[in-house]
Amino acid sequence: MKRYSAQALAVAALTLFAPALAHASAIAPAPLDLTGTGYGIAAILVFTVAYILVVAEEAIHLRKSKPVMVAAALIWVLVPLAYQAHGKVDLPGELLRDNILEYAELLLFLLAAMTYINTLQERRVFDALRAWLVSRGFTLRGIFWITGLLGFFISPLADNLTTALLMGAVVLAVARDRPQFVAVSCINIVVAANAGGAFSPFGDITTLMVWQKHIVTFTQFFNLFLPALVNWLVPAVILSFAVPRCRPDPLAEEVRIKRGGLVIIGLFLLTIGAAVGFHHFLHLPPMLGMMAGLGVLKFYGYFIKLAERRALLAANGQVDESRVFDVFAQLQRAEWDTLMFFYGVILCVGGLSALGYLALASSTVYTGLGPTWANVLVGLLSAIVDNIPVMYAVLTMHPDMSLGQWLLVTLTAGVGGSLLSIGSAAGVGLMGQARGVYTFFAHLRWTWAIALGYAASIGVHLWLNAAQMRVMVGAP
Numbered sequence: 001m002k003r004y005s006a007q008a009l010a011v012a013a014l015t016l017f018a019p020a021l022a023h024a025s026a027i028a029p030a031p032l033d034l035t036g037t038g039y040g041i042a043a044i045l046v047f048t049v050a051y052i053l054v055v056a057e058e059a060i061h062l063r064k065s066k067p068v069m070v071a072a073a074l075i076w077v078l079v080p081l082a083y084q085a086h087g088k089v090d091l092p093g094e095l096l097r098d099n100i101l102e103y104a105e106l107l108l109f110l111l112a113a114m115t116y117i118n119t120l121q122e123r124r125v126f127d128a129l130r131a132w133l134v135s136r137g138f139t140l141r142g143i144f145w146i147t148g149l150l151g152f153f154i155s156p157l158a159d160n161l162t163t164a165l166l167m168g169a170v171v172l173a174v175a176r177d178r179p180q181f182v183a184v185s186c187i188n189i190v191v192a193a194n195a196g197g198a199f200s201p202f203g204d205i206t207t208l209m210v211w212q213k214h215i216v217t218f219t220q221f222f223n224l225f226l227p228a229l230v231n232w233l234v235p236a237v238i239l240s241f242a243v244p245r246c247r248p249d250p251l252a253e254e255v256r257i258k259r260g261g262l263v264i265i266g267l268f269l270l271t272i273g274a275a276v277g278f279h280h281f282l283h284l285p286p287m288l289g290m291m292a293g294l295g296v297l298k299f300y301g302y303f304i305k306l307a308e309r310r311a312l313l314a315a316n317g318q319v320d321e322s323r324v325f326d327v328f329a330q331l332q333r334a335e336w337d338t339l340m341f342f343y344g345v346i347l348c349v350g351g352l353s354a355l356g357y358l359a360l361a362s363s364t365v366y367t368g369l370g371p372t373w374a375n376v377l378v379g380l381l382s383a384i385v386d387n388i389p390v391m392y393a394v395l396t397m398h399p400d401m402s403l404g405q406w407l408l409v410t411l412t413a414g415v416g417g418s419l420l421s422i423g424s425a426a427g428v429g430l431m432g433q434a435r436g437v438y439t440f441f442a443h444l445r446w447t448w449a450i451a452l453g454y455a456a457s458i459g460v461h462l463w464l465n466a467a468q469m470r471v472m473v474g475a476p
């Protein structure tokens with residue numbers, strides 16, 4: 001599914017877990033096993049129906065947040081009813097409050113990051129980068145490799161959808177009349193954007209989840225750099241043979257960044273640094289660093305507004321407020337459907353955990369298959385089912401795994417969505433942007449090459465990070 005907006009997956013934009021939450025979950029009473037009760041069966045049916053509606057979003061045009069929000073409420077009605085039958089009246093409330101705390105931190109972190117991404121878009125930073133690329137006169141093969149390389153390295157700092165749409169716009173601008181090149185380049189961009197997000201704690205929601213859970217440290221994520229690079233390069237080399245060497249006509253396009261755009265890039269990077277610092281050195285939720293950065297952006301936005309008002313007044317003798325920068329307008333552009341979807345997912349999965357389903361899944365999958373095959377399966381599932389609830393479920397189960405296995409599931413959950421065009425936000429976004437050219441079946445034609453990269457990246461990780469496979473991670 002993973003059909004999120006550019007703002008929603010802003011790579012510096014997510015957090016679910018903080019030290020205080022980890023401590024709270026460590027001392028909270030264990031959920032009961034109610035999977036065989038009527039309440040438990042009803043809850044799993046409610047979640048299944050809701051998720052079918054989520055997957056069918058494009059067909060039925062029903063926003064994904066609606067079914068999961070209703071399902072969350074219904075499941076949490078069933079949880080206390082089930083617990084009351086066992087004399088546990090207060091425990092459901094404690095478990096629900098833990099879920100709400102997780103979501104509150106996520107919401108504040110996302111709002112700060114979304115506002116920065118929206119502001120950079122409004123200041124035309126991304127438009128300027130696209131215009132510079134399309135005016136350079138590269139060959140088609142050069143465009144193929146440049147857009148893939150930029151997709152791989154921009155995605156860790158900007159979400160995979162923003163990155164994919166930016167690079168997709170470059171491809172369409174220089175070769176819209178060459179559908180085969182556009183389709184192959186879009187596949188390359190999707191794989192690169194998803195792979196790039198896998199080696200950075202800010203690269204994807206799933207990596208942020210693992211980082212905030214104190215399972216993998218900030219620097220340990222970079223152990224995944226080479227596996228992620230292999231994940232992109234293997235299919236990219238294969239795809240490149242389908243790209244002609246001809247040179248399209250260069251385009252003369254110039255876009256100027258609006259006032260303060262470059263400064264805001266710097267503020268965004270400092271805000272990411274603040275989030276890391278709050279988490280690593282002060283042991284506080286990274287959300288606090290992001291909100292501090294949002295406050296600084298608001299202050300700077302005030303001075304931009306004053307400067308633009310003076311410029312308009314000098315030029316026209318009056319001020320058109322619609323042409324003046326307003327940071328709150330960028331805040332209002334947050335993707336609330338996605339934010340509410342996360343709310344529903346967290347509460348739905350939390351409710352199923354309270355009924356014992358995640359403990360059952362953990363013993364069935366991780367004990368039955370073993371961690372390596374289970375983590376490979378997580379990546380394959382993420383091509384069909386959204387990786388957010390899948391990874392959240394794994395984190396809630398918290399199977400007894402080594403650091404290397406946690407890095408493996410972080411890698412597979414991040415890059416597994418590249419196997420299908422509908423498996424990631426980048427793929428879905430590009431299907432809309434290059435409608436009729438980059439399609440599900442165009443992507444499926446090259447799934448075998450992407451699968452080779454998926455298998456190769458796992459192999460490189462198992463070889464390169466063999467030492468981490470023996471380092472056990474304790475309970476949060």
